[in-house]
Amino acid sequence: MKTVQLNKKQTAILQTLGPQLEKSGALYRLWVGFLLLLILLGGYGLFRQIYIGHVVTGMRDHAVWGYYIANFVYFIGVSYGTAMLAAILYYFKVPWGRPIIRISALVAFISGIIGPVFILLCIGRFDRLHYLFIHARVQSPITWDVMVISTYLVGITVFTYLLLIKDFAILRDTSMFEFPSWRKKLYNALALRYKGTPEQDEQIGHSTKSMAFIMVPKVILAFAVLSWIFGMTLRPGWRSSIFGPSYVIASIATGIALIIGVMWVYRKLYRLEEYLKDEHFRYMGLILLALVGAFGYFTLSEYITSWYTSMTWESKVTDKLLSFKEYGWAFHLANFFGIILPIVVIAIRRFRTPTIIAALSLLVIVAMWVRRYLTVVPSLETPLLPIQDARPEYVHYTATWVEWALVLAGAATFFIFFTLVPKLFNVIPISDYEKETN
Amino acid sequence: MSESSENGRRDFLRKGALGVTLAAWGQLVFSCASEGGHDHSHAAEEGADTIKVLTPEGQLVEVDRSHLKHVHHTQDITYEESRTGLPGRKFVMVIDLARCTNARKCVTACQKMHHLPPDKEWLTVKLMKDSEDSEPYWFPKTCFHCDNPPCVKVCPVDATFKRQDGLVLIDNTRCIGCKFCMTACPYSTRVFNWGEQGVPADMKTHRANAETSIPGQVGTVEKCDFCPDMARMGVLPDCVTACPNGAFYFGDQNEDIVTNGSETVRFSELIAERAGYRYGEELGTEPRVYYLPPTDRIFPAEKSLEDMPEETRKLYEDMF
Amino acid sequence: MERPKSRYLQRSFRFRPVMPALLLALLLGLFSGNALLAQEEPEEKEQLRTRMSLSAVQGSEDMITLKALVRAKIDDRYTGLPGLEVGFSSVTDSTEQELGKATTNQDGIASLSLAKTKLLADTSGAFPLTALFEGNDEFGDSDDEITITPAAITLEAMEEDSVRTLVATLESLGAPVPETDLYFYVKGMFRPLRIGEATTDEDGMASVEFPTDLPGDPGGNLNIIVRLEEDDAFGTVEANMSQAWGIPLETMPGQTPRELWSPSPPLWLLLTFIALLLIIWGHYMEVIYKLFKLRKNAAES
Numbered sequence A: 001m002k003t004v005q006l007n008k009k010q011t012a013i014l015q016t017l018g019p020q021l022e023k024s025g026a027l028y029r030l031w032v033g034f035l036l037l038l039i040l041l042g043g044y045g046l047f048r049q050i051y052i053g054h055v056v057t058g059m060r061d062h063a064v065w066g067y068y069i070a071n072f073v074y075f076i077g078v079s080y081g082t083a084m085l086a087a088i089l090y091y092f093k094v095p096w097g098r099p100i101i102r103i104s105a106l107v108a109f110i111s112g113i114i115g116p117v118f119i120l121l122c123i124g125r126f127d128r129l130h131y132l133f134i135h136a137r138v139q140s141p142i143t144w145d146v147m148v149i150s151t152y153l154v155g156i157t158v159f160t161y162l163l164l165i166k167d168f169a170i171l172r173d174t175s176m177f178e179f180p181s182w183r184k185k186l187y188n189a190l191a192l193r194y195k196g197t198p199e200q201d202e203q204i205g206h207s208t209k210s211m212a213f214i215m216v217p218k219v220i221l222a223f224a225v226l227s228w229i230f231g232m233t234l235r236p237g238w239r240s241s242i243f244g245p246s247y248v249i250a251s252i253a254t255g256i257a258l259i260i261g262v263m264w265v266y267r268k269l270y271r272l273e274e275y276l277k278d279e280h281f282r283y284m285g286l287i288l289l290a291l292v293g294a295f296g297y298f299t300l301s302e303y304i305t306s307w308y309t310s311m312t313w314e315s316k317v318t319d320k321l322l323s324f325k326e327y328g329w330a331f332h333l334a335n336f337f338g339i340i341l342p343i344v345v346i347a348i349r350r351f352r353t354p355t356i357i358a359a360l361s362l363l364v365i366v367a368m369w370v371r372r373y374l375t376v377v378p379s380l381e382t383p384l385l386p387i388q389d390a391r392p393e394y395v396h397y398t399a400t401w402v403e404w405a406l407v408l409a410g411a412a413t414f415f416i417f418f419t420l421v422p423k424l425f426n427v428i429p430i431s432d433y434e435k436e437t438n
Numbered sequence B: 001m002s003e004s005s006e007n008g009r010r011d012f013l014r015k016g017a018l019g020v021t022l023a024a025w026g027q028l029v030f031s032c033a034s035e036g037g038h039d040h041s042h043a044a045e046e047g048a049d050t051i052k053v054l055t056p057e058g059q060l061v062e063v064d065r066s067h068l069k070h071v072h073h074t075q076d077i078t079y080e081e082s083r084t085g086l087p088g089r090k091f092v093m094v095i096d097l098a099r100c101t102n103a104r105k106c107v108t109a110c111q112k113m114h115h116l117p118p119d120k121e122w123l124t125v126k127l128m129k130d131s132e133d134s135e136p137y138w139f140p141k142t143c144f145h146c147d148n149p150p151c152v153k154v155c156p157v158d159a160t161f162k163r164q165d166g167l168v169l170i171d172n173t174r175c176i177g178c179k180f181c182m183t184a185c186p187y188s189t190r191v192f193n194w195g196e197q198g199v200p201a202d203m204k205t206h207r208a209n210a211e212t213s214i215p216g217q218v219g220t221v222e223k224c225d226f227c228p229d230m231a232r233m234g235v236l237p238d239c240v241t242a243c244p245n246g247a248f249y250f251g252d253q254n255e256d257i258v259t260n261g262s263e264t265v266r267f268s269e270l271i272a273e274r275a276g277y278r279y280g281e282e283l284g285t286e287p288r289v290y291y292l293p294p295t296d297r298i299f300p301a302e303k304s305l306e307d308m309p310e311e312t313r314k315l316y317e318d319m320f
Numbered sequence C: 001m002e003r004p005k006s007r008y009l010q011r012s013f014r015f016r017p018v019m020p021a022l023l024l025a026l027l028l029g030l031f032s033g034n035a036l037l038a039q040e041e042p043e044e045k046e047q048l049r050t051r052m053s054l055s056a057v058q059g060s061e062d063m064i065t066l067k068a069l070v071r072a073k074i075d076d077r078y079t080g081l082p083g084l085e086v087g088f089s090s091v092t093d094s095t096e097q098e099l100g101k102a103t104t105n106q107d108g109i110a111s112l113s114l115a116k117t118k119l120l121a122d123t124s125g126a127f128p129l130t131a132l133f134e135g136n137d138e139f140g141d142s143d144d145e146i147t148i149t150p151a152a153i154t155l156e157a158m159e160e161d162s163v164r165t166l167v168a169t170l171e172s173l174g175a176p177v178p179e180t181d182l183y184f185y186v187k188g189m190f191r192p193l194r195i196g197e198a199t200t201d202e203d204g205m206a207s208v209e210f211p212t213d214l215p216g217d218p219g220g221n222l223n224i225i226v227r228l229e230e231d232d233a234f235g236t237v238e239a240n241m242s243q244a245w246g247i248p249l250e251t252m253p254g255q256t257p258r259e260l261w262s263p264s265p266p267l268w269l270l271l272t273f274i275a276l277l278l279i280i281w282g283h284y285m286e287v288i289y290k291l292f293k294l295r296k297n298a299a300e301s
């Protein structure tokens, strides 16, 4: 029976990544255990929320959305952004992009799973979720989003899978490792009887390419629809025409920052310096610089216009963001660490080392989350009519432990996914190096 | 659990420094109402169910609750009817800001009518001040039952809807609790049922329909509904009849008649003569509630704060 | 045991020759009288004292409606008591005739409609009427009485040179009633709208001009009411008629519009939505189908 043949380079990669595929150490188990604990804690919080009601969260009648929605838009945005990046890198066959495409698609896949979970957490009645389909109203941006997100999720899953088929076949066929039989069966099933014939290559290549092609308009649509959840309301800070573009740019930037982070960790852990080269970090860093710069410009443009003019309702929100008595610290620090600092540092050639870029990415990852939070909550806390409520929790939103637990559980899911993935298949796509000469 | 939370609420009321009167009233509110008033036989079955009421001499007397006014007496209507509305009607409300003294009778009447806990207000009275030098005034705010309702536009499951009689209602057996409508309403009208509220146990058997809005369901959205179940019987909403100053006028715009219970006037004339306006006209929501400007007020706005508790007054400190 | 006795006492008191001054004293003292009785009988302390007011509405076609409002003071407010049985009777010096019983509604009003011919008249032709709530374990008894002189209003609508006039004639016992204020209303959903008032002349006639700009139902119909309100001798006397003097209400289209806020979406939105879904899902199907083919091809080769 014909099997997939490996060249020397490919064998080398498999050898580098082999140990991760085969066994795991004590530290590794501890880490996974810790993450599972976080997820369990989130599960307990969720149980309380379902059992008692949304009183256990910090959300109240004015700030009806909080951490959950911020997290939802954060993760789903990251997912869209990285999916777009993967699709573009694939479609245009960007030469340096090959090792990044897979990580990118994986980030897109897992964020695409985590994000929607958070919008579900925000829904008061789980028992009625199916109404979203059986009583769907086409006029509602939520309906658009339900359709777009489920469509997108299928798309990104198929796309990610297409990128993996050849490697599953390699893992199926290799005799380098002693896999337990369930894993062999799994690879066998996932490899879809791929034998490496040119015909099959062409078929997969064609499918992947068309998935990549359609991914771009789809993601743009998905971005638009998501930003319209906010944009279609009469809220200052939400209903602005730059909201969508600004969100797109911020999300792609965050996605890139996350990819850089994952790359950096993998490179360090699995000694992948040969595949995830310095230049990869440099290129990604430069993209990050450009995106963060654009985001900075959008931010400036959005807030300076409402600051300079004087529409009462709108400036109330802007004032809250700028005032150090309210959200000023969060807003300014997020802008400094998430926009200004990365631009300044990456602009200097000398600083474009993997570690510095990864560190800046970490800042961007956090800062962008803060900015997401700052788009959701201050707008909700600033209704048209004065609040005048004696209950402080109705005036100011403060997340409770339940929300913290679930947000951490979300992050833990992200980490656990990227911890487990190298156990299942190689993070560097071996199949991509088939034409490589030694 | 609901049983205990109900008891808890009663205990709380009893212990509160509000005195015997409130305790008696509290019980009346929470235990009277009952069975949605479908028929009296049901009440008769529970003949033993009595409530204590306070006599003018300060005595507590036990009274069969079927002999006290049913707070929410409703007619049985079909689901279809609750969605289409009263044929040929277009409900409209006019609120005379000059008459509002923040007596808050409308708020409590509404809470009693809809079995709301004391801290949940479907109808709120805000203190407004249009500019630095202008005088503050009280602003009772119901749902505006907008003709171009942003809240209805965004509902993904058709749980909140606009009827032919102009009312915007919520079917709380349909609502999934996404709260999108709450963010969409620019008037902060909608409230969420964050946790189980102490609805009397017998209220739970009441068949929920969009017209009565009760019993409330945890995890869904609620709001002022203009009491269409009462209107169906030709009875004015409770806020209208409760206001001691007659600040609320309610009626059918198709008839061009509005009434505050004692005065009945033509809607168009009232609006024309008193320069009625709709709040937030520039938002394009086209409210069905009109306001008459607070000219020649009965009292200055501060007046009504004098007897209020300290923390309530604090809310408005910077307004004067 | 005691209660029937006390009722008997009250009733026998009422049976004495009616002297207006005494009657007034009785009405005023009814409340405190009850309290006195309650003090005498300790087991009745638990009762809530009630208060009754009887009124009558004389309608058209010789009908009369008796209305008895039973209230009690609860939390410093008089509140109507629902679900109580009130007996009505017609009482003259010599005879007493039970007219019927009615149960109070949500607002505490028991009403009984009947033909005037069923009532007993006194020597002057007026109807002396009483209503009695006998009391029960919780509520003390109460009663009230009134004397109503029969009267009727006839209402006519006249249109001349596009001036619309309502003419009402008030008559009592075959004679016109002059110098009496009549109020004209249009029926509304909750409360009637007053459109005019006029005083009757020596022929018992009063007229008002009817406005031309009132909206009516889809047929332009309006319900017009004329009323003599709570008169000492006549009670309330009213007459009503339906007249197509309103501006016809434009009937609404039966189906709901296709709007952003209605249940059915605008067509273009629906079509775009479906088209987009079809395109993308169609594409998915193609790719997935190819993957299956990949598997199958491999199996064949």
Ligand code: SF4
Pocket: B142, B143, B144, B145, B146, B149, B150, B151, B152, B168, B184, B185, B186, B187, B188, B189, B190, B223, B285
């Ligand atoms: S006031 Fe708010 S809740 Fe009421 S109809 Fe208008 S937008 Fe909807």
Ligand code: SF4
Pocket: B154, B155, B156, B157, B158, B159, B160, B170, B174, B175, B176, B177, B178, B179, B180, B181, B182, B220, B221
């Ligand atoms: S919270 Fe309920 S009523 Fe409001 S939009 Fe969501 S489903 Fe509709």
